[in-house]
Amino acid sequence: ITSQLVKVENETGKQQVFGFDSEKRPCLILLNGRQNTKTSDRQIQHLIYMLERSIDFMPQGQDKLCLCVDFKKYPEACTYEPKVPAVGVGKAVLYILQYHYPERLGRALFINIPTLVNIFLKICWPFVDPYTKQKCKFDEPFSQFITPEQLALNYGGNVNFEYVHDDYWDDFVAKAEEKRAKVMENFERKGGDIGMSEWDLREGI
16 A cells, blocks of 8 residues: 555645654544545555554654544535445455554544434444454543644644645655654564564654
8 A cells, every 4th residue: 555545535634643642652543523534445454554554653662642533514625525435345444443553552532423423333333352442442632642732722632723735745744754654673683583672663753
């Protein structure tokens, strides 16, 4: 999954790696109300790509991310009316998260949840493992978990940020690649053994 494959999916900024929570986890922000494409496998690939980039931005000593999901509608940035995903898509995403990214989720925050999405979440809830359920918070402000200097103004933070795709995307991809290259450099320099500490892998990041 390459940046070029999923670039079109993020033209409205519906997913952003932006800031860190109070425990220094990179925040992956999902803005369902900025939907710009029809439901497809590429949407799932886009999520996987952004999960991988969130991992790239983890600082030394951190191996988890903070998932922030906002269901508010943004008509000015929405090409396709946001729809509740099919249950099959929801199950596929849950499977990927639970079996391919075990222990990567530190916290999941959900806000502005409409009725239909609430029903959808209740349908998918039985498929969520008990440990993951403990990490989920519903309709609690992002500002309770993210400090003001790491949070945008519209969520109660101090950062005046507006997503501009042409400014954000290429710079974001370049910075992620630079950090990933540093991890690989550390991996090879320190022996390249399976099971190496992520503290060692992220030295200098």
